[in-house]
Amino acid sequence: MISKQPRHFLTLLDLNPNELNWVIQRAIELKAIRNQGEIYEPFKNRVLGMVFSKSSTRTRVSFEAGMAQLGGHAIFLSPRDTQLGRGEPIDDSAKVISSMVDIVMIRTDEHSIVEDFAANSQVPVINALTDDYHPCQLLADMQTFIEHRGSIQGKTVAWVGDGNNVCQSFINAARQFDFQLQIACPEGFEPSSELVTANKDRITISRTPEEAVKGAHLVVTDTWASMGQEEEKQEREQAFAGYQVDEAMLDLAADDVLFMHCLPAYRGMEISENLFSDPRSVVFEEAENRLHAQKALMEFLLLKPAI
Ligand code: CP
Numbered sequence: 001m002i003s004k005q006p007r008h009f010l011t012l013l014d015l016n017p018n019e020l021n022w023v024i025q026r027a028i029e030l031k032a033i034r035n036q037g038e039i040y041e042p043f044k045n046r047v048l049g050m051v052f053s054k055s056s057t058r059t060r061v062s063f064e065a066g067m068a069q070l071g072g073h074a075i076f077l078s079p080r081d082t083q084l085g086r087g088e089p090i091d092d093s094a095k096v097i098s099s100m101v102d103i104v105m106i107r108t109d110e111h112s113i114v115e116d117f118a119a120n121s122q123v124p125v126i127n128a129l130t131d132d133y134h135p136c137q138l139l140a141d142m143q144t145f146i147e148h149r150g151s152i153q154g155k156t157v158a159w160v161g162d163g164n165n166v167c168q169s170f171i172n173a174a175r176q177f178d179f180q181l182q183i184a185c186p187e188g189f190e191p192s193s194e195l196v197t198a199n200k201d202r203i204t205i206s207r208t209p210e211e212a213v214k215g216a217h218l219v220v221t222d223t224w225a226s227m228g229q230e231e232e233k234q235e236r237e238q239a240f241a242g243y244q245v246d247e248a249m250l251d252l253a254a255d256d257v258l259f260m261h262c263l264p265a266y267r268g269m270e271i272s273e274n275l276f277s278d279p280r281s282v283v284f285e286e287a288e289n290r291l292h293a294q295k296a297l298m299e300f301l302l303l304k305p306a307i
């Protein structure tokens with residue numbers, strides 16, 4: 001089904017707060033529908049193209065399973081097996097792929113690649129992680145928080161660790177969902193300075209994780225070395241010493257704090273060995289919610305409900 005002016009989801013700023021809240025509430029409904037065993041297949045004959053030039057477990061499984069559950073079909077496209085990997089331009093690939101499928105998701109390196117793809121696509125394009133942003137992760141994270149604690153508006157979130165793609169999406173989330181974000185990261189590992197400046201009313205940056213988690217209703221971290229930074233692993237382990245989130249660090253946060261991590265996680269590095277067994281950790285629900293949140297996102301982009 002070709003739409004003349006497709007909506008894309010390249011960052012959280014592509015949907016307004018009302019639309020984002022619709023997606024989260026719909027994700028909660030779709031989760032209930034699935035848990036009740038109800039069949040709901042609005043996507044019969046719809047096809048999702050999934051372009052992955054980086055590894056994935058959660059993102060691939062959630063999009064592919066989600067599309068199947070909604071009655072559609074998904075095609076996994078890796079650069080290794082497509083002409084993308086042999087240098088066919090993004091613009092040409094976008095024109096061709098989007099002429100044959102109904103919606104596309106891309107996981108790649110530079111954010112400009114998803115922007116170029118979207119600019120040449122006749123169907124909605126979803127950013128499934130770039131070096132700069134991971135907005136789908138934030139849909140699942142916001143859903144998980146809201147399911148446990150209700151609205152996140154006015155709450156305090158602490159990000160401990162690298163100012164990476166997930167952190168930068170948390171900055172956008174702070175703006176769109178209206179919460180305060182206290183970031184603790186070592187010098188040289190801050191999120192983009194433009195993003196920090198544009199959101200200075202919403203975020204603080206410190207060098208002290210203990211300070212950042214004080215009073216936080218949600219504590220979040222991520223790997224110290226993202227995909228593509230494998231060679232910096234050792235240097236980063238040194239830089240991030242003291243930034244491990246453990247049970248004692250959560251004790252400094254609000255009494256009802258939740259802990260999240262997008263996964264995959266590295267025990268003994270950014271998290272302590274047993275943090276995932278702590279009752280404050282909701283990481284596996286968070287991972288499951290990728291499924292529900294992205295199904296709701298695809299419904300939003302393909303079926304365009306009136307909000
Ligand atoms: N959190 C996340 O995006 O996981 P994958 O890399 O496994 O998709």
Ligand code: NVA
Pocket residue numbers: 129164165166222223225226227262263264
């Ligand atoms: N920051 C991590 C997230 C993985 C889901 C990475 O980009 O590798």
